[in-house]
Amino acid sequence: MRLEVELGVRSYPIDIGSGTLAMLGERAAELRATRVLIVTNTTVGPLYLDRAVESLRKAMPNVPVEAVVLPDGECYKDLQHIQMILEAAGRVGLDRKSIMVALGGGVVGDMTGFAAGMWMRGIDFIQVPTTLLAQVDSSVGGKTGVNLPTGKNLIGLFHQPRAVLIDTDVLRTLPAREVSAGIAEIIKYGFLGDAAFVAELERDMQELRALDTHVVSRVVAHCCRMKAQIVREDEQENGVRAKLNLGHTFGHAIEKLTGFSTWLHGEAVGVGLVMAAMLSAELGHLNVTDVERVRRLVAASGLPTDICEGIAADDAWRAMLGDKKSVGGVVRFVVMHAVGNTAIESVPEDLVRRVMNAYGWH
Amino acid sequence: MRLEVELGVRSYPIDIGSGTLAMLGERAAELRATRVLIVTNTTVGPLYLDRAVESLRKAMPNVPVEAVVLPDGECYKDLQHIQMILEAAGRVGLDRKSIMVALGGGVVGDMTGFAAGMWMRGIDFIQVPTTLLAQVDSSVGGKTGVNLPTGKNLIGLFHQPRAVLIDTDVLRTLPAREVSAGIAEIIKYGFLGDAAFVAELERDMQELRALDTHVVSRVVAHCCRMKAQIVREDEQENGVRAKLNLGHTFGHAIEKLTGFSTWLHGEAVGVGLVMAAMLSAELGHLNVTDVERVRRLVAASGLPTDICEGIAADDAWRAMLGDKKSVGGVVRFVVMHAVGNTAIESVPEDLVRRVMNAYGWH
Numbered sequence: 001m002r003l004e005v006e007l008g009v010r011s012y013p014i015d016i017g018s019g020t021l022a023m024l025g026e027r028a029a030e031l032r033a034t035r036v037l038i039v040t041n042t043t044v045g046p047l048y049l050d051r052a053v054e055s056l057r058k059a060m061p062n063v064p065v066e067a068v069v070l071p072d073g074e075c076y077k078d079l080q081h082i083q084m085i086l087e088a089a090g091r092v093g094l095d096r097k098s099i100m101v102a103l104g105g106g107v108v109g110d111m112t113g114f115a116a117g118m119w120m121r122g123i124d125f126i127q128v129p130t131t132l133l134a135q136v137d138s139s140v141g142g143k144t145g146v147n148l149p150t151g152k153n154l155i156g157l158f159h160q161p162r163a164v165l166i167d168t169d170v171l172r173t174l175p176a177r178e179v180s181a182g183i184a185e186i187i188k189y190g191f192l193g194d195a196a197f198v199a200e201l202e203r204d205m206q207e208l209r210a211l212d213t214h215v216v217s218r219v220v221a222h223c224c225r226m227k228a229q230i231v232r233e234d235e236q237e238n239g240v241r242a243k244l245n246l247g248h249t250f251g252h253a254i255e256k257l258t259g260f261s262t263w264l265h266g267e268a269v270g271v272g273l274v275m276a277a278m279l280s281a282e283l284g285h286l287n288v289t290d291v292e293r294v295r296r297l298v299a300a301s302g303l304p305t306d307i308c309e310g311i312a313a314d315d316a317w318r319a320m321l322g323d324k325k326s327v328g329g330v331v332r333f334v335v336m337h338a339v340g341n342t343a344i345e346s347v348p349e350d351l352v353r354r355v356m357n358a359y360g361w362h
Numbered sequence: 363m364r365l366e367v368e369l370g371v372r373s374y375p376i377d378i379g380s381g382t383l384a385m386l387g388e389r390a391a392e393l394r395a396t397r398v399l400i401v402t403n404t405t406v407g408p409l410y411l412d413r414a415v416e417s418l419r420k421a422m423p424n425v426p427v428e429a430v431v432l433p434d435g436e437c438y439k440d441l442q443h444i445q446m447i448l449e450a451a452g453r454v455g456l457d458r459k460s461i462m463v464a465l466g467g468g469v470v471g472d473m474t475g476f477a478a479g480m481w482m483r484g485i486d487f488i489q490v491p492t493t494l495l496a497q498v499d500s501s502v503g504g505k506t507g508v509n510l511p512t513g514k515n516l517i518g519l520f521h522q523p524r525a526v527l528i529d530t531d532v533l534r535t536l537p538a539r540e541v542s543a544g545i546a547e548i549i550k551y552g553f554l555g556d557a558a559f560v561a562e563l564e565r566d567m568q569e570l571r572a573l574d575t576h577v578v579s580r581v582v583a584h585c586c587r588m589k590a591q592i593v594r595e596d597e598q599e600n601g602v603r604a605k606l607n608l609g610h611t612f613g614h615a616i617e618k619l620t621g622f623s624t625w626l627h628g629e630a631v632g633v634g635l636v637m638a639a640m641l642s643a644e645l646g647h648l649n650v651t652d653v654e655r656v657r658r659l660v661a662a663s664g665l666p667t668d669i670c671e672g673i674a675a676d677d678a679w680r681a682m683l684g685d686k687k688s689v690g691g692v693v694r695f696v697v698m699h700a701v702g703n704t705a706i707e708s709v710p711e712d713l714v715r716r717v718m719n720a721y722g723w724h
Contacts, residue, residue: 034690079448083441090512095689118480118517120686121507121598145483150452155480157519236483324482327457328396 001221005140005228007160007235014140014164014224016217021167024052024128025059028099031124031162035098036065039085039112041072044104044130047173052103052128066092070108075261077107077146079155085115099124099162105131105178106138106265110156113144117159127161130170132182132216133266136189136223137244139164141231147260151322152252158236166220171211179209180302181266184247187297188273189223192246195340197222198297205300242325243342246334247272253319257311263304270303275355280336282351290339308360313353316361320352363583367502367590369522369597376502376526376586378579383529386414386490387421390461393486393524397460398427401447401474403434406466406492409535414465414490428454432470437623439469439508441517447477461486461524467493467540468500468627472518475506479521489523492532494544494578495628498551498585499606501526503593509622513684514614520598528582533573541571542664543628546609549659550635551585554608557702559584560659567662604687605704608696609634615681619673625666632665637717642698644713652701670722675715678723682714 003014015023028036036056040049049067056065068088070081089100102112102125109127116125129139145156171179186208190198201208207215227244234241251272254263277294280286299305317331325332330346337343356362365376377385390398398418402411411429418427430450432443451462464474464487471489478487491501507518533541548570552560563570569577589606596603613634616625639656642648661667679693687694692708699705718724 079441079445086441086510086517087512090510090516090684093684096686097689114480118476118507118519120516121505121518121520143483145480148448148452150449154452154482155448156483157480158483322452322455324458327459 001217003221003224003228005160006232010160012160012162012164014166014228016166016168016221016224018169018213019167020165021048021051021128021170022055023165024101024126025055025057027126027163027165028056028101029059031099032097033060033063033099033124035092035094036063036101037089037092037094037098038065038067038101038103039070039108039115040067040103041070041108043072044108045069048103048130048170052101064092070111073261074107074147074255074265075259077111077260078148079146082111082115082146085111086119089115089119094119094123096120096123099126101126101128103128103130104134105129106134109134109139110144111146113142113159113161114146114156117144117157122159124162127164129164129166131174131178132171133178133185135166135220136182137185137227139166140224140227142235151319152255153324166224168213168216168220171216176302177264179211181264183208183301184266184270184273184298184303186219186223187301188244188246188269189226191273191294191336191339192243192334192342193340194226198339202297205297209302242344243334245325246342247276249320249323249325249331249333250275252323253316254307254311256319257315263307267303268307270298270301271305271307274298274305275359276334277336278355278358279333279347279351282355283335283347285335285337290336293339306360311361313356313361316356317349317352363579365583365586365590367522368594372522374522374524374526376528376590378528378530378583378586380531380575381529382527383410383413383490383532384417385527386463386488387417387419389488389525389527390418390463391421393461394459395422395425395461395486397454397456398425398463399451399454399456399460400427400429400463400465401432401470401477402429402465403432403470405434406470407431410465410492410532414463426454432473435623436469436509436617436627437621439473439622440510441508444473444477444508447473448481451477451481456481456485458482458485461488463488463490465490465492466496467491468496471496471501472506472515473508475504475521475523476508476518479506479519484521486524489526491526491528493536493540494533495540495547497528497582498544499547499589501528502586502589504597513681514617515686528586530575530578530582533578538664539626541573543626545570545663546628546632546635546660546665548581548585549663550606550608550631551588553635553656553698553701554605554696554704555702556588560701564659567659571664604706605696607687608704609638611682611685611687611693611695612637614685615678616669616673618681619677625669629665630669632660632663633667633669636660636667637721638696639698640717640720641695641709641713644716645697645709647697647699652698655701668722673723675718675723678718679711679714
């Protein structure tokens with residue numbers, strides 16, 4: 001199945017289905033790539049790098065193809081490892097018509113896009129997301145970047161890929177923990193703007209966790225369609241796109257305060273969704289049964305619903321002050337007005353602290 | 363005097379004249395900056411940082427203003443020192459509505475623009491160029507970036523400033539060597555597209571070197587006007603903008619092979635202009651008297667016309683293969699078809715090598 005992200009001259013296709021990894025060579029050939037640098041990591045490389053290279057070699061026998069293999073994990077999503085990609089680009093001799101390929105999850109995708117966006121002031125890249133999280137969310141929309149010790153995704157670029165290849169077959173090698181982490185972002189799409197999709201997830205959660213082909217394809221396509229629509233409306237996040245941050249203000253604080261190494265991004269977002277629902281209830285927008293619905297769905301997906309070890313409320317509040325949505329010392333949250341209906345609001349510190357305390361952050 | 367770089371929503375003014383540094387606060391206030399980070403270096407900081415801060419404090423008494431001071435020199439234009447700026451941004455708590463100010467020469471401007479372009483995926487910045495080179499060339503047009511060991515300006519962004527403040531008074535503290543380096547880029551503008559301007563420079567070179575107020579203002583404005591026009595036609599260098607690279611293919615090779623530390627950028631460009639003229643003669647476009655005219659003007663500006671120590675022809679050729687204009691293993695040069703008339707062409711290796719050998723690169 002093919003979707004299109006419509007962004008004028010920056011439009012690009014998303015191909016979703018079984019075996020789309022084999023289309024990589026074709027896509028690269030369409031871009032007339034002079035050289036290809038595949039960026040992957042130590043987990044994904046051994047599983048899928050050969051197939052990616054084979055597809056490229058077959059479509060473009062005379063084009064040099066090289067790879068750089070990063071260590072696996074959010075804690076390596078930093079400027080030092082961007083430099084590792086850039087040094088590989090220099091060694092391989094990438095020119096302005098060369099391309100990079102992101103073969104991996106959200107970390108690999110964010111880093112490859114960032115490196116491609118700055119190499120010679122911007123070259124093309126293709127996203128081949130291999131985790132559920134990257135397939136439903138991070139590979140689409142052109143947000144790229146890395147973390148700083150100061151905070152999550154503090155530096156980066158808007159740099160759209162030229163194509164996204166979502167091969168649902170590769171999910172078969174994904175550990176259950178990573179599946180659940182991806183489902184956190186899927187749940188987010190429901191609560192941020194689609195009540196019917198929430199009901200669908202409540203119905204199909206077991207099939208989704210079991211990676212039932214039919215359910216996974218439908219869910220991935222649904223999320224990509226929502227994402228493509230939001231990105232089309234607001235590519236550079238001047239408005240509606242910020243809603244995709246539902247659950248992320250709390251989530252990013254968790255990631256930062258645990259050194260980007262204890263919890264997967266999706267796990268932090270899962271807890272963040274529950275806390276955002278609680279905050280929305282504190283604001284009087286949601287009732288207790290709505291909050292419970294969020295918590296139940298997060299729990300049903302296999303995600304932890306309780307993360308508090310090592311998280312002090314003061315530190316968390318400081319982390320939120322440094323969030324990209326905060327301006328002039330005012331912290332802004334995506335809050336739910338109802339299931340499937342969200343808005344971006346500044347929230348008084350005492351309400352946020354009440355939620356943190358109720359959650360065991362002291 | 364005010365010029366405008368017309369780029370639709372990214373348009374911005376260039377104010378040129380005596381004392382424009384004092385307008386900094388006003389410009390920052392117009393942008394409604396929530397915080398300001400001034401980026402400067404150990405040479406310029408002691409001379410002008412206080413005045414920049416004073417102007418900002420006066421216009422925006424409640425807005426925090428901080429500074430980060432980089433070491434001075436092209437050899438510090440690297441990713442490590444970008445990280446130094448980004449860490450300062452984190453410490454100071456820059457948010458999406460905060461701004462950076464580049465107070466310095468081309469290196470400071472390129473680095474500040476790059477850091478501003480990636481901080482939270484892009485915040486505003488103001489250029490306050492303090493060298494002649496930055497005033498006539500690098501502060502206008504939004505090219506930002508740093509060097510890699512592999513080559514000059516290999517990573518960067520197109521990120522336009524929101525304002526450029528060119529204070530011709532600050533040139534009074536500029537060492538003669540830096541004045542000559544700036545004149546290299548001025549000469550470039552003449553030969554790349556304006557024969558009358560070449561004649562003007564031949565006539566006024568002594569006044570220009572002496573920083574005669576009248577001549578300097580006229581020359582700076584003329585170059586900025588040419589640059590603004592070229593950038594308007596081709597912001598992202600898909601065509602005509604590459605002509606601004608006249609002299610730079612040889613020049614970048616010199617800089618790289620001498621570790622970005624022996625020669626100023628302008629000095630390398632001066633030699634590059636002479637070599638580009640020789641190459642154009644080899645191609646049959648220029649005659650010997652034209653080449654001599656380039657060499658004489660470069661020499662008259664106080665620039666070295668002979669740089670060969672430590673430069674091997676093979677290394678230089680490899681450096682050129684890694685130049686951003688080279689695609690698919692073909693090296694492209696800006697060549698002169700006549701004084702004031704240039705084109706971008708791929709050139710056979712043996713002609714380039716003949717010029718290098720004639721220049722003493724073996």
